[in-house]
Amino acid sequence: MLAPHRLILAMMAGTSLLAASGTANALQVRVTVENLAPSNGTLFTPVWVGIHDGSFDLFNPGEAASAELERLAEDGNPGPLSSSFTGFGQGIVFGPGLGAGTPPVFAPGAKSSIVIDFDPGEDTAYLSFASMILPSNDAFFANADPRRFRIFDDGEFLSVRRVIFGSDIWDAGTEVNTELAADTPLLGQSVPDTGLTEGGVVTAHAGFLPGGNILNAFPGATIDQPNYRAALITVSPVPEPPSWALMLAAFGVGGLARGFRKLRKS
Template identity: 35%
Template sequence: MKFLWIGSPLAVALVWQGLAPSAQAANVQLRITVENLSPANSVSLAPFRFGFGDGTFDAFNAGSAAFLLGQPDIASAPIVSIAEGGSGATWLPGFQAAEPAANVDSLTGPAGPFLPGQSNSAVFTVDTSNRFFTFGTMVVPSNDHFLGNDDPMEYEVFDANGALRLTTIEQGVDEIWDAGSETENPANAAFLPGIGVNAQRENENSVVQFNFTDLSAFNGLATAGGYNFDSSLLTATSPLLRVSFEVVPEPATALLAAFATVGVLVRRR
């Protein structure tokens, strides 16, 4: 009995075809990485709230009030818990109520928020039938500014066969939303220790719209991150957020990848 070492693409393909897990497997281990791309002394991002679902949950609509009909008060609106305090207290349950089979979770920065230039990643179990990704994170310092996707089907992370089709989402400063729910006032703003009291608020009675220029109201103020906020660093073309997705291989898959690199051992009579 002899053994022959084969490193040809055909042999590797045959091994993968016979042993590799199907792309239609229901659950995958997905590494999610969140990066705050803003320059030093500019905006920080609150803990990152997200969910994978079928595209039903719609947290807000541009041009409409964040306060939705049928909710007892404005603070109960899903996007308001994100925009005014960085909390998922109503956003996460709202997502789960709209889509009971959704995978919802949070990712925090190294010290809670993501300070300028900081990133973090973690591995989550995701059902690939939940193809669409929706997220929300407060932009601070502010009263009610945030990042998030208006269209719940904008980001299709998995295709119909369960394969990863989207690896990166990037957003810039010009994609900062103003929830229109609270007036800009440093005395009521988050992330300003000794100045802002986040529990205080004054209704703005406006609508959700893109707006980053109002952040100039916080220029020069000391933040909870230990730096003075410089609004002049923010331009419409500045990058702000990157979210990356990577399927973490199972041990058998990793072994096959090693075979693909060094060759395949097959038996020859």
């Protein structure tokens, strides 16, 4: 993972690609992410989220991860992923509030949200997301199916509430899970892309090594245990219903736009 200041710069670079002017008729959705892990459990990096027409395929289980996903899964760097999303829709990277000397990561209990403004237009939209699990060599959570989370259908808003369990965490297959301090973010890695290349494929994560460095430092990071809860992702309209329905009626909206105009941190 990048050092904190470099990760912040990468996050800002990915976000800056998305800025645009707002419009008077914009509709809004709020995307909220919360870390549900227990004390001394897993953390995760700022989350990349994208809203698109269903054609953006982030990865496929059983196949090699893309170079863009590798950088996110190994180093927590969302910049290449943000760049690859150009032309598919709108994406943004966001994390919890920052304190002096604090990296922008979601620790257990941390929560953050973003409000996305967009213009009415097309009638279907889907949500994709991705984040690196910490500490790990190349663990991440994301949705493999680009059409798994539909947030608009024929002009109707569809709320999303998705709990990320330990069984939903993926192994990118790009770096050997040595759990050595020099190769593992939060345990001692200070330079990106330093682990042993694995050359594998994306698979469900089997959990961290019993008695290994990760569980010794973070004993609550037992992602292979039943019902381990890592994160919660929700998508809701702004304003909340019934104001949402009144707004749609006032604007005469028939659908959702592909071109988003403004992103505002909440």
